Amino acid sequence: MGTLHIEGYGDNGAKQRERRHGLDDKKRIRAWVMYDWANSAFATTVMAAVMPIYFISVAGGTDGSWSFTQTAAAILVALLSPLLGAIADHTGRKTTFLRVFSLIGACASFGLAFVGPGDMWLASVLVVIGMVGFGTGNTFYDALLNDISSPARRERISARGYAMGYLGGGMLLAVNLGLILGWETVGLPDQSAASQISFMSVGIWWIVFSLPLFRQVKDQPMAREDTIANHLRTGLKRLKETSVRIRKYPELLKFMLAYWFMFDGINTIIVMAASYGTTIGIESKDLITALLITQFVGFPSSLLFGKLADRLGSKKMLQFSLVVYLVIVVLGYFMTSALHFYLLAAMVGMVQGGAQATSRAVFSKMIPEGRTAEFNGFLSLTSRFFSFGGPLVFGLVKLISDSSRSALLAVAFFFVAGILLLSLVNFAKGEREARETV
Structure with missing residues (x-):
């Protein structure tokens, strides 16, 4: 394939190109940001706080069956x-795919309202469907960042998305927890009914606040009308090409390697925080309070993180976030009270959204134009494939040492590796490699 050299994004030609494609249009950016507000309600209420408890206490599941449910969903999203x-890149229909998977996720959330006592299998199936809608939809949502923003503004806009996600997800979770805890006050028969209403609210919230994006960010379909079977064959062919093509972007490859360790470490903190807190004696109400602290600290912190990444550089801010995570892990080793857990939750909120948002922006600038959804999907596949490492290390150290504290401390390895690998990535060179080969 031939190469096309595009001059720096600061020149007049690039600016005209960006205006022609509707980049940095305020309405489109606001609409894109609101989708994070919309779907984060699923992450907080269904994935993190309410459904895990309801799954065990009402639906009749166990910790093990909940873990298998999460694993099944992760495998499906990765595939x-x-x-x-x-296929979305080939057909030019990223927004259409996002609309479909948003509807799938929202309907599954709504369906959870009908899960009653002993309905473990129904709950598992609906949670898997909802997580597929959430996780796969995010592939297209992340890819749309390239369609609505110029490279120079992506750190800030990506951070705005995560910030609104923290705020929106936290607000609905707070309302739902108030409903669950005060079920008698509002005249409900029990807490289960309140939980069912909260699941229903997630589906409604997701759909309503997704509408601005679907109205403002339109597809640019290619003239490629074909059968579904042929689209699948083309998708598989392009996926195979991606695994070969990605070798042409050495800085992107190095960044992905660093990202795998970062993602693994951060994901381990997220998925193990509640169980670790429970093991050392933190009560469930304090665990939920800590989650809310993370959400509401994450809102302003993500915005500030994006501004600092724009001003000081993405690499410095990403490395700073990993240093903070190292401090969190060390302090977590010595944690003994709910107050300590609250402080660590606030520290997580300070850097979690900013690190994820900045990583998304950096990745968006290192991938070739016209294959944004494809490369985001490839990142999703590979990062999820490697995401077993952190929990595995945690589990093995716990098994050998019989100490949850030692197991948590072992997770520091992933953050140290992330810091060292990031130092090897030349971000500017990676952006040039993406622009020069289209």
């Missing part, structure tokens, strides 16, 4: 994201 991302 679907790169393939459907390739």
Whole structure:
């Protein structure tokens, strides 16, 4: 394939190109940001706080069956994201794919309202469907960042998305927890009914606040009308090409390697925080309070993180976030009270959204134009494939040492590796490699 050299984004030609494609249009940016507000309600209420408890206490599940449910969903998202991302790029219908998977996720959330006592299998199936809608949809949502923003503004805009996600997800979670805890006050028969209403609210919230994006960010379909079977074959072919093509972007490859360790470490903190807190004696109400602290600290912190990444550089801010995570892990080793857990939750809120948002922006600038959903899907596949490492290390150290504190301390390895690997990435060179080969 031939190469096309594009001059720096600061020149007049690039600016005209950006205006022609509707980049940095305020309405489109606001609409894109609101989608994070919309779907984060699923992450907080269903994935993190209410459904895990309801799954065990009402639906009749166990910790093990909940873990298998999460694993099944992760595998499906990992398999679907790169393939459907390739098809979306080929057909030019990223927004259409996002609309479909948002509807799937919202309907599954609504369906959870009908899960009653002993309905473990129904709950598992609906949670898997909802997580597929959430996770696969995010592949197309992340890819749309390239369609609505110029490279120079992506750190800030990506951070705005995460910030609104923290705020929106936290607000609905607070309302739902108030409903669950005060079920008698509002005249409900029990807490289960309040939980069912909270699941229903997630589906409604997701759909309503997704509408601005679907109205403002339109597809640019290619003239490629074909059968579904042919689209699937083309998607598989492009996915295979991606695994070969990605070798042409050495800085992107180095960044992805660093991202795998970062993602693994951060994901381990997220998925193990509640169980670790429970093991050392933190009560469930304090765990939920800590989650709310993370959400509401994450809102302003993500915005500030994006501004600092724009001003000081993405690499410095990403490395700073990993240093903060190292401090969190060390302090977590010595944690003994709910107050300590609250302080660590606030520290997580300070850097979690900013690190994820900045990583999304950096990745968006290192991938070639025309294959954004495909490369985002490939990142989703690979990062999820490697995401077992952190929990595995945690589990093995716990098994050997019989100490949850030692197991948490072992997670520091992933943050140290992330810091060292990031130091090897030349971000500017990675952006040039993406622009020069289209």
